[in-house]
Amino acid sequence: MPTIELDLKDLEKLARKKIPHTRPALDDLVMLVKGEVDALQGSALRLDLKDTNRPDLLSAEGIARELRARLGTEKGIPAYKTIKGKNEITIEKTVEKARPFIACGIARNIKITEPVLTQFIQLQEKIGTTFGRRRKETGIGLYDWDKMTPPLKYLGVKPAAVKFAPLSFETPMTLKEILEKHPKGMEFAHLVQDKEYYPLLVDAAGEVCSFPPIINSNHTGKVTSDTKNIFVEVTGHQWKTVNTALNVMLMALADRGAGIETLTVHFPRTPAYPKKSMVTPTFETETIELDLDFVRTWSGLHWTPKHVLALLEKSRMKGTLHGNKVHVTYPAYRQDVLHAVDVIEDLLISSGFNEIPLHYPALSVAGKENAHHQIERMVRDACTGMGMQEIMTFTLTSREKQETHMNMEPQHLVEIANPKSMNHHVLRARLIPEMLAFLAQNKNAAYPQRVFEIGRTIELNAAYENGVREHKKVCLALTKDACNYTEIKTHFETLAKLLQWNVHYHAHDTPYFIPGRSVELRAGNCEGVMGEIHPRILEKFGLEKPVVLVEMEVGE
């Protein structure tokens, strides 16, 4: 979920409407853009944006654009004009495999202050991170146009063929060195590393402008509050995505008073490219058809066609009525519109979620639980009836607890590939180690201690779906100054009798019990072990009193 920072006074100016500076009024307002207040200090707002497919909402300008329609100062599709420019950029065939597309535009005569610049840089960063999937799909570059010499060239070069000084560095480096040494180079190296040719943007004077999408050059790629004309480029793998990002960035610049000038992008003549050339940006629109019956089915609301058209305009779209259908036109940056339901959601937001009359579905169907609950309840009743306290431990644990401490050879454990901590990197295959760890935590609680846990375990088993087998198990444990097999067997037999288990006992040594003092249990398909924990194991867990226990399967 992206988080952005903005200033409410600035937002107020852009939205041309009074904006509440206090909660909960502000909460109600930002929910119109699927925003959630993360922190508010005076007029400084940190906002979580829940929709990852709306790059246009990642800045104050974009949020204001949406609010102007929802609050009624404007309506319909936002209007942006372009100035036809003469500048050109050529894509060379060498970049096709690495990162084929570039789209660009120039924002002319912009007067920006430091806080506005911060918004632009934030928007550029956030689009790259969220919509651009950490720059994999798209990455945006901003440049001082007055330092560039057109026409420009976007091409692929060998990793060590070209040297330039990347942003914040004075000394020139090869592209390979940038990936090895520059912080941004290291962060994004994986995007180009395996390519034969790396993408490069150069101008007519032979000056390197950037190594997209990694880093700009220190010379042209620095935008400050003194910059008058900003060149914007977006590179990526899909023409559509690249243009969406470009439009969003340029609209924000236009909202701050810039004139948007187009460039012509010349494509190489290979099948990967749609045409010979295209002019960017184009603030295009797209269309989708909305069936009014479907709107009724999905929303449950009986809006008149006229009302649907009005709600569309509040949602920055436009509709024309054709019988029972509405032809909807929407700005192309709304790449999240995949299906008519995506438009319906906008209608509902414009209409106000909390204004909708509720309806309660009346279906007569019977409830049913999974089979294991019944047996689980019986085991629980039996154990609490014997006066034992139930506990619940985590299923995520460590190999150390499950195997090393238990004197068990490594086997059967389901392991996490990306654990955050080595205390929680496997799923438990047995309850006993977790029980011992629990008892070790409670050496200051009154003895005797009699506790039980009913829980799930999981282990590798190729014969089962996904190669893992789950069990429901119960573990009963007793500990005090002196406790013996008779006592745990008394408890277990009571349980077995109540559950009508027919238990077979046979002597069997298990590595964590004292040799000669443990048994294997079998009742139907369920297996278990019972015995007296070996003093060496007690020491490993830091236990100071003997422990007798039983662990038994009660189902799958």
Place this chain on the structure above:
Amino acid sequence: MPETTLSDIEKSLLRHVYTQRTEQLLETAAHESKMNVDSVRRASAWLEEKDLISVREERKTKWHLTLLGKSELEKGGLIELRLLRALQPLKGAGTLADVSKALAADASESNAALGIAKRNAWITLSKKENQVLLQETGLGENALKGVYAPQQALERVARQEDLSSSEEGTANDLSKRGLIEKIETTQRFLSITTTGFKAAEQLTNSNQKEINVLDAQTLKTRAWKNTPFKKYNLADPVPTLFAGKRQPYIQFLEHIHQYLLVKGFKEMKDPLVTTEFYNFDVLFQPQNHPARQWTDTYQLKEPATGKLPGRKIVQAIKNAHETGGKAPSKGWGYKWNEGIAQRLMPVAHGTAHSARTLTEGIEIPGKYFTIARVYRPDVLDATHLIEFNQLDGFIAGKDLSFRDLLGTLKEFAVEIAHAEKIKFLPDYYPFTEPSVQLNALHPELGWIELGGAGMFRPEIMENLGINAQAIAWGLGIDRLAMFKLGINDIRYLFAEDLNWLRAQPLGV
């Protein structure tokens, strides 16, 4: 009988412990019974061996200031606060070099301070001309006014005050930073056992002319005819009995489970491990979606991949992603990779089970639920669990609309969370449209976020061949459980504190 086998000090101590209503600190018992502490220690060990009294040991920990902690306080408080203060004369913005200088700290110290300030969102960092630039966010203001928990805890430790259990996390952090340390002492508490109780009664009554215990012998000899019964002393203490009880969180979950059964919901299968196919792909979550990143969910190393269902279903899901498939949708327009869908992971959300249920076939109309164990990578602390339970479910039916979803959510809010008011907020999930967040005004917790919901997208339903709508939700029930159990530390849902478990009343 006891009096013949007990020494004098044992007898004295047994009599004394017998007269106490509650357990008593060994040293207090010695003082009150006017016995020598060493004798009491010896006698208590012997009596414990005979099971006449029980001795409970309690390890008490007390936090002490380390030399480092002391010097930190002398310098004017925790380094992250000093960092904030150092930024003040610089109007809230400065380079790392300026700040390090003002702090008079070495690189590793100032880096640590930077890390903490960043984590607290007091500052943001940016790079400018090879310099690290610190910008204050305004959130540190309260901390400077003296409401910063770690600083308060440090000061309280310096004043030798006890920390409350809610400060434990903070204290552990401070201890990790080497500012405070734990010192443990053992205290012994004496109390009477059931056998000790009887022995003491006989001890005190052996020479008396009253019947204390009416036993079979007394009935046989009819001695009760001539001897009066001793009257109850209402103040006499009795031994503690720990009742066998269910784990409180399980009891809470069981309650919700029963509620849903009564409401006509069928329980879904809920394995702990799933393929990404059910966790993400069936749910129309594109494979390059940010939430599918390595850091947001766990993945399995062993086993690494699992089995997908039949070809037809796999193809249908592939089509849904690439072109929208049978639904009139654009789809996500990328090349769907079967290998990614096969990867195994511990279930990250209960909706994975809904996806599986939808895929395997549902009844229409039908109501389904799961109280699923789900896993999220995080660091376990007082506010974060890495595994927890989620209530998920859906209702499928031909005439269901967004209005039915909102009505159903309100019913849950009122009946499960006892909400006084509710609020719906637009939300985003890749698998539902519209998506909505449910907030509830709880009588004591105030406004809480209860869960997320929506209508399953047509791309999911149509490509699985289901000709109906489904309204779906996932409710976070742990927050409610914490309230019901009266706990502030979320780890107590899986409490590893036996004293606490034993002390919990019934009726959650």
